[in-house]
Amino acid sequence: MIRVCLVYSPAARQVEEVTLELPDGATAQMALQASGWLDRWPEIHDLPVSVWGRKASATQALREGDRLEWCRPLRVDPKIARRERFVGQGARTAGLFSRRRPGAKPGY
Template sequence: MKVVVMWSPGPREVLEWPVALPEGATLGQAVMASGLPDQLPDFEPDDALLGVWGRKAAWNQPLREGDRVEVYRPLRVDPKVARRERFTKQGARAAGLFSKRRPGGKPGY
């Protein structure tokens, strides 16, 4: 069975390793077979978040032919906090659905 293990070390940068595994292999076996832990010195298998095709999965989840195994980076900033900071920096008038009105348009359109 062939699967692909993917890792993104930074924005707009993706590394992938095609891996051949026996039938019934798990997510954890695919990550270890890819060689990713050897290439990343600070990789902690116990703390790593994994997924298959964009959905979170456990280390012991069995894989199917053609699955894309994804190893996720931890978030540096909480998305809610980042949005609040952007909003306060932009101001209330520059953000939102109706921030750019047509010249001569009615309020709210």
């Protein structure tokens, strides 16, 4: 028997985590079925799975202590979100050089 941890975030600031004991040679798909999460969130079947943050397949054999994570797609591209935040904040109030010492040269 191996012990694995399953993690899924169905919505922002909401995390579901469960620890299961599975037989040796169990796969990510078997872990998902054993957890009962398919009944609660049917869309989880189509989401990519990762083991400790590294992309994995549903047929990959699991090892003791693995952490399976199901990843929702991003709603907003992080680059675009950062660009929009910067426009809203203005160039003088954001970034590395926002709080300069009095009399310092620009960019330092």
